[in-house]
C-alpha cells in the first residue's frame with residue numbers, strides 16, 4: 001500500500017517539530033525513516049497513526065486522505081510505538097485478546113487470528129507466559145503480533161529495536177523484512193541506527209524536522225565514492241542547513 005506524506009508541518013506550541021515534510025514510501029517493503037534524536041520521527045508516526053491531528057498538509061494511503069477518511073486509514077495501520085504498551089502482568093495471549101476485543105473482533109475470529117499471529121511470530125509456545133517473563137526481543141514480537149491482528153497493510157515501527165542487544169536487533173530487523181516479503185506489508189521503520197538499513201532499502205533522511213534526502217540507501221551514500229550512509233547523512237544535513245545565498 002502506498003504512503004504519501006504531503007507538505008506536513010507540525011508544532012508543539014512554539015516548538016516546530018516538522019517543516020513541510022514531503023515523501024512517499026515504496027509499497028510492500030521496509031522503508032527506513034532515518035534521523036537523530038529530535039528529528040521528528042515519532043511525531044510523524046503519531047500523525048500517521050492519528051494519535052495527533054494534522055495541523056498542516058496531508059497524508060495519503062493508496063491515494064486516500066487520512067484527513068477525509070480517518071477510519072478507513074486506521075484500519076490499514078498497525079503501530080508499534082517506541083514505548084512498549086503491553087501489560088506485563090497479563091499473558092501473551094491475554095494481551096492479544098484484549099487488543100482484538102478493542103478492535104471489535106468476535107471471540108472466534110479473535111482466537112483464529114491470535115493463533116495465526118502467534119505462529120507467524122514464533123510465539124506459540126510462550127502464549128500463556130506473562131509478558132514480564134519474556135526478553136526484549138520477544139516482547140517486541142508480541143507487539144508486532146498485536147499490531148497485525150486486524151490485518152493492516154501498513155506497519156509502523158517507531159525505534160522498535162531500542163534497548164535490544166545487537167543479536168536481538170538483527171533478528172527483529174530480519175523478522176520484519178520476512179513479514180514484508182510474506183504479506184506484502186508496507187513498513188515504516190524509524191531508526192537512528194545505520195546498521196539497520198540495507199543498501200537496497202528506500203530511505204527518508206530527516207533532520208530537525210526537515211527531509212534532507214530520500215532515495216535508495218546505496219544511491220544516497222554515493223556508492224561510487226564509497227561514502228558511508230553516516231557521512232552522507234552529515235553531508236546532506238549540512239547542505240540543508242546552509243543559508244541560501
Ligand SMILES: Nc1ncnc2c1ncn2[C@@H]1O[C@H](COP(=O)(O)OP(=O)(O)OP(=O)(O)O)[C@@H](O)[C@H]1O
Nearest residue numbers: 012015016017035036037038039040041042043044
Ligand atoms: N510532547 C511534546 N511536547 C513538546 N515538544 C515535543 C513533544 N514531543 C516531541 N517534541 C519535540 O519535537 C521535536 C521532534 O521530536 P520527536 O520525538 O518527533 O523526534 P524523534 O526523531 O522521534 O526523536 P527521538 O528518537 O528522540 O524520539 C523535538 O524537538 C522534540 O523535543
